[in-house]
Amino acid sequence: MAANRQKEIALAAVKLFEQKGYHATSVQDIADEVGLQKGSLYHYIHSKEDLLLQIAHEAITQFNDNMQAVLDTDLTAPEKLVKAVENHITMSVSNMETTTVLLREAFSLGDTQHQVIQDLTDKYVELWTQILEQGSRDGQFHVEQPKVTALAILGACNWVYRWYRESGQLSPTEIARVFSNLFLSGLSG
Amino acid sequence: MAANRQKEIALAAVKLFEQKGYHATSVQDIADEVGLQKGSLYHYIHSKEDLLLQIAHEAITQFNDNMQAVLDTDLTAPEKLVKAVENHITMSVSNMETTTVLLREAFSLGDTQHQVIQDLTDKYVELWTQILEQGSRDGQFHVEQPKVTALAILGACNWVYRWYRESGQLSPTEIARVFSNLFLSGLSG
Amino acid sequence: MAANRQKEIALAAVKLFEQKGYHATSVQDIADEVGLQKGSLYHYIHSKEDLLLQIAHEAITQFNDNMQAVLDTDLTAPEKLVKAVENHITMSVSNMETTTVLLREAFSLGDTQHQVIQDLTDKYVELWTQILEQGSRDGQFHVEQPKVTALAILGACNWVYRWYRESGQLSPTEIARVFSNLFLSGLSG
Amino acid sequence: MAANRQKEIALAAVKLFEQKGYHATSVQDIADEVGLQKGSLYHYIHSKEDLLLQIAHEAITQFNDNMQAVLDTDLTAPEKLVKAVENHITMSVSNMETTTVLLREAFSLGDTQHQVIQDLTDKYVELWTQILEQGSRDGQFHVEQPKVTALAILGACNWVYRWYRESGQLSPTEIARVFSNLFLSGLSG
């Protein structure tokens, strides 16, 4: 019943938001995609903006949950970092549309709603930072600026949605390994 | 002739596009900002989209030019990388509005116009890649995947506009050094 | 059958029409008020407009019935007038919501339906006029224009719903006496 | 230029609001009436509601101004009352559409905007009350409840828009005289 349609609508929205962007996607477009009248959509959504918020919220929450799971293990910091990078890139790529909407379109939210996403994003950065801090405590990482370093690593990972193509030579896992190597050993290593 | 006005309009547009986003900025907003009437703007611009294109074009061109200048030196690859990172971050930060518009709003361009920016962006990636390849050739870098590695580094740098605040603890130069250290020596270094 | 439900719905509608106005009240609002779904309402009503018509019809009918009852007595004209004024004001105030809907919202009816109410309203005016004519015949009133005079008196009474507040100093009965005095003796009296 | 169109639009709106009611009048209707596109109207108005507010505001202001002018004379209270009644009815009738919109549609305004009109209306009642109070002080009126009495008189006058027809037998001035007689001398007088 409703739940199916709701999912269907969210999927249609993600697809269109990714393809055309949030602003260039009309409610009509979404309705057409699911085979409903424009007005009928409003049985399932509060507003177009709310649809975007839900999509972005679910996406960033999943990133956060996955990251928390990594932190909850008793792996070493380098192991956690490798895992985190792999998780992030794998998730990004296998939910490319959602990730793109999260990273590219969330800014289109109104201030209040955008802040919700921003807060969760800040949390995500914080989790990455914790790995670096653990590594620093354990003497395995030399990090003077864990926060900024985390932002560098996360930035690299978040940029993947901008250039990854399925047709590329490397699999997500391979890309993750290249990234991990870079972060762990550097170019000179 | 009124090259001044044209510049003034572009500056107003950059400011507004950065603050509110391209779609949320109306031509009226821009006109208000420069003290003209909406209609009068069209003596100076072809269209709102064209304005965005020009802004993005100028921005990416400047990044490219700067990068080319680095490549044209006879510094070693590590030295070039350090320079490139510093240039990129310094430029990003000192032209924050423009950089934000380039990186966040260019997608709002129509396909044809977006491709213009995309091509220049691809070129930019290529230039970064060349540094890595030089380092590889010279035996100073261990890079198996120069293109992907370049994308990692560039991604990290391009993400800066998302979190940099003037009120932060580190100056752009210091941030650049943290980044360079990470890329050259890695966390374990 | 569900005459209860029908009454309940009418009461909900009156309340909402009075509070928000007919147009600003949605069928959903009414459904919410009675704890049904929008669609279920239509087992009890023909249309939103019909609901309004019924409310207004019942209201004006009650005014008319009450007035007829006064006319059917063998009171003198002045006595009848006093009684009519008191009845009208008392009824207005004790059914404030209904009266408000009748007097303020009936115009929202379509032409045909509005005419139904208008005819009953004209009848009501006619009944008031009869009192004045009786008084004129009996030599107790000096009225040259019974119809217009009736409209003056009725206007004064119909306006009460606009300003009466329960928190006011005068009771409906007291207000009615002030009104009657004015109509019978005038300011100079 | 603008001023003409603005007036023209206001006139069209008044006409349509009176004929069909505020809610039943669409912006399209108004645009059609003045021969403009729907969107073009917004060069001249802020919103449909604002249009209504302006109309109502101008109407009640004119009533107030006229009343104030009467109060500023040094006529006796009865003379002032006669003048006030005549002014009110004459104005009502000669600006029937505007008066109708003021008295029938102002409730459609949002709370804030409605309050603006309500405040001015309260002021109007106050001015009528002052006449009665003057008459009371001067010993020409016997009024125990000047406020309620004023509301009775004003109610009678405000009701005129509901029944007056140009085709009727009495001119506005004659109607005013019937009303004044009633208020001054009463039916028994």
Next chain:
DNA sequence: CATGAATGAGCCTTCATTCAT
């Protein structure tokens, strides 16, 4: 060069009503 009136397409959203289940 500047204006501002006008366009016309499009946008998001609401809503009374119907109907299969």
Next chain:
DNA sequence: CATGAATGAAGGCTCATTCAT
């Protein structure tokens, strides 16, 4: 009797762009 999904028309409003003056 009750639901709630679906409709489809309409509504108010915004906006990039054009053009006569």
